[in-house]
Amino acid sequence: MLDVMRLKTLDKVVAFDGTGTEYIGFIKGMGRKSVDVEIVERRTPLGKENCKITLIQAIPKKDSDYIMEKATELGVHSVIPVFTKRTIVSWNEGKRHSRVERWRRIAREASKQCGRPSIPKVDDIKDFKDALKSASDSDLNLIAALSDPRVDLKDAIRDFKGGKVQIAIGPEGDFTPDEIKKAKDARFIVVSLGRNVLKSDTAGLAVLAILNYEFGNG
Numbered sequence: 001m002l003d004v005m006r007l008k009t010l011d012k013v014v015a016f017d018g019t020g021t022e023y024i025g026f027i028k029g030m031g032r033k034s035v036d037v038e039i040v041e042r043r044t045p046l047g048k049e050n051c052k053i054t055l056i057q058a059i060p061k062k063d064s065d066y067i068m069e070k071a072t073e074l075g076v077h078s079v080i081p082v083f084t085k086r087t088i089v090s091w092n093e094g095k096r097h098s099r100v101e102r103w104r105r106i107a108r109e110a111s112k113q114c115g116r117p118s119i120p121k122v123d124d125i126k127d128f129k130d131a132l133k134s135a136s137d138s139d140l141n142l143i144a145a146l147s148d149p150r151v152d153l154k155d156a157i158r159d160f161k162g163g164k165v166q167i168a169i170g171p172e173g174d175f176t177p178d179e180i181k182k183a184k185d186a187r188f189i190v191v192s193l194g195r196n197v198l199k200s201d202t203a204g205l206a207v208l209a210i211l212n213y214e215f216g217n218g
Contacts, residue, residue: 052077058171063201072110074208078121086173139163
């Protein structure tokens with residue numbers, strides 16, 4: 001407000017608490033590093049999430065920050081970062097913790113920038129097999145893979161009317177056959193995202209955009 005937008009006293013502002021509530025007010029005073037705002041209205045946006053999307057994202061060698069930022073902009077409900085058999089990076093516990101804290105900051109800042117009143121949940125990093133345990137809490141579970149047999153994404157969601165959706169995205173090199181088998185055992189549907197092979201940092205974002213379009217999230 002101070003350094004970028006150059007707001008002044010009596011300018012209107014909208015703040016949010018990260019849980020879906022917005023606060024409308026006017027600037028009453030400004031200090032060197034502080035702003036006093038008088039709240040005049042409290043509201044909950046009318047936009048409805050017809051489906052809440054969880055992205056189970058294998059950590060790529062690079063661009064994980066980009067994925068977190070853009071997934072937030074595209075309305076992801078939560079993100080579960082995972083290590084898989086073919087994940088290239090290898091982090092100790094300290095690096096894992098610092099990365100998750102960084103991603104949470106990115107999600108918070110991206111929510112501010114895109115005017116989103118809620119902040120997506122970013123889970124601690126898990127092994128892929130442990131992430132599959134959340135399948136029972138979801139209404140539809142999808143895993144994008146390059147190996148057959150698989151179905152087109154449009155066919156997998158054709159009869160879905162809304163609810164909780166999980167989409168698992170693999171690393172460079174895709175999921176292993178054993179990981180795909182474990183996912184199928186956990187009620188995941190193996191889907192194709194089209195004839196072109198999408199990079200790990202592209203695939204999840206593409207699915208988010210498609211699901212937003214199909215189910216009218218907004």
